[in-house]
Amino acid sequence: MVQVVYIAHDGEQTELNVQEGWTLMQAAVSNGVDGIEAECGGACCCATCHIYVDDQFLEKIPAALAQEEGMLNEVVAERTQNSRLACQIKVSNALDGIIVRTPEAQS
């Protein structure tokens, strides 16, 4: 299990122990983490699981592929260099303790 910390826009913090291989979106949705909508269920086509990945973990995550890059242009909250889609980030031991923040709005 890998520890993941989600911090909502209002500062509320949720810590989850996530199975390796699951995505940050899957873990958030099945555990009812607010702030991630994931309308398309992880097919990378709705831009409603936008997260800001904490600086110290950004480089440990494989770079976004073209489809995710395209969808990141569609997010409704501000896109920053920390912006990623939670459905495209698979949890692995290398990400243990990862901190991600959810934006003010997803849709």
Add this chain to the structure above:
Amino acid sequence: MSKFPLYSNEFDANPFPFYKDLQENAPCFWSDDAQKWVLTRYDDIVNALNDWQTYSSAQGNLVDEFPGRAGNTLGSMDPPKHDELRAVIQSVFAKRNLTHLEEPIKATTKRIIDNNIGNKKHFDFAKDFSSEITFDVLATLLGLPDTNKEEACANALMMVQTDIKTRQKGPEHLAAFQWVKDYASNVIAERAKNLGDDAISQLITAEVNGVKLDLIQVELTVTTLIMAGIESLSGFLKMFAKNMANYPEQRAKILADMSLLPDAIEESFRFNTSAQRFRRCLTKDVTLHGQTMKAGDFVILAYGAGNRDPRKYENPDEYDVLRKAKGHLGLGGSVHLCLGNAIARLAVKAAMEVFLTEIPHFSQAEADDELEWLASSNFRSPKKLVFIRE
């Protein structure tokens, strides 16, 4: 007595005691009735949904599948093909692109209540209300003609059912499937001459990796959208209204504060979603709870059971509109999460807000075991749902 009598009115009337027995005593259960495995625990179902490589949809997702359908619809494809096709039409169903529909749905709802229910003391929520609203929403979304409305609804409802004796699709179900498919083909042919920005136009013009979709894929995807649009939305509306009738103390909370409607809708998706069961096919052997399921075996994911798993939800058999039900399986999950989840939520909220304002007090005329339930191995909703206005 079968532990999972999938093809019986008794099971449709109340599947929850059966689910509970399996959850506790046989969480990975081989059903002789269905000739499939059945998973009923929340965690097992979510694992299966997330692990689409092992639990494949490509052999069909309907518990009793139509010949030739598997592989040609969104729900019966695996990624990456699935994701590419879903990306083509997702935007039509995105919440941010649907908000303009709320007021028209409310206006339609008011008109339907005035025309079909008026001051009637007894009315059939299915016939007088939910099927009409549903067709209207779908027609707007897909740009369907207003003709053949009743036939389209009747056939969509027939095609999702199964012969309870042969446990397969009977001639009447196959004929209904063919009718909806022909109806879809005609709409597609007409639309191709006059493209717009609706979902059908997007499917016709879509290119996946530079290649247009096969006509059969467009036809069967539109057929499924019509089936899902008419049956699933109408089925869920019925179940939501049924909860409102059956739990007056919960209804009172909503009447006092309509802003609770979205939470009540989520709780209904959890408590008794109409989309009770879907299937997957194993691509490799899996051992679970001491049972070994073989590659090629079919597995039923009983969403309706997972939603009542006490390991996931406290007091799962209690209908509580203040619960804030999260992570439920009432719309499926993972990449096959219902394409229409946003329109379903929006349409049910808009329609029920008007309905509850116009008709705040009502009860169900017949007990659940007296109702005739849709003979479907996937969906659960009554064919007829008579309410008595109080």
